[in-house]
Amino acid sequence: MELFNLLFALLSSIPSILALSFPSNAADSPSFNTHDPVSILDAYGPSPGYADWLQSGIREPGPLDHKKRRVVRYCFADQETRDKLKCAFENAITLWSDALGGPSNPKTGHSLFFKEVKGPDGQHAFCFKGNYDAKKKEGAWNNGVVAPDTLVVAIVPDQPPRSTTGYIPSEESDKPWRHFMELPPDVQRSDRNHIIAHEIGHVLGMVHEHSRNDRDDFVEYHCSMVKGFRPAMLKAIANNIPPEEAKRKLCEDFKFAAEYGFAGRDFIKGGNRPGLLIDGDSGFDFESIMLYPSFAFSVDEHKCMEDRRLCPLVKIKKKDGQKVGTEFIGENTVPSREDCDFVRKYYPFGG
């Protein structure tokens, strides 16, 4: 089924509401068994999402098909996952399609195309052979039917959404399950489908806007207002790390923050690749679907709504180039013009 063509005709209305959970990146090393025929860690290893990883060349936009389209080929983990996520996933594709002005053609200027994998019988095929275990993240790959580079779409409860960033070519790894999107059950709700659109941004190669190396000119980051800061500090101090050093590392060192299970890792400049060129050339984009709203991962969302000083992330308000205050950052629920420029740059029409 050619989703982009089909879905372009659909209109979607996605109201913005407070998030129950917010997209994270995939830099964590989840604890699951690797003795099964396939597991994520057996493959390339989880990769974080943040501005973009394509400009540096560490990830690619994905291969061209014979029609010169960049196809994002995806499968659902199993029947249960498909039953729950198909509609929401297609709605998220529609959000991108609508923002881009339609399917791949000379006018819209992009070559992006989404396609669910089909089996020899012409019916949709699942990523795994009926033995997928969401909790253990285990399953036997549907070999011979599903290509190893297919994006696995799965429901994983009790964790924020997360996805791999960009395309890993087969020369680098040809293992299955190396491209994945893990989603919590609540993204099925129509008012949460934009969370999947954010994750699609990661799959296309985008990283979090607030991870840009120049972000301090545009946003204020209040590290101690991120959920889990205090427990992480106490844990680090208990490990004989001086408080000043613990704070600095939790707020600035991705590896350290990840080791302590601190959600602040998703706000660190450069993400888990310090020094890597990730800043797009279009400048900081407050409309990007890859930017967290002010309340994301806050200790107390309601208090943050009332007092910006209690929010993890706020916009810097400037007049004549000078800072004059801060502003609340709302939740972006559709890809921005510059998000679409990213797609047109790396997924241009005609290849």
Ligand SMILES: [Zn+2]
């Ligand atoms: Zn994200």
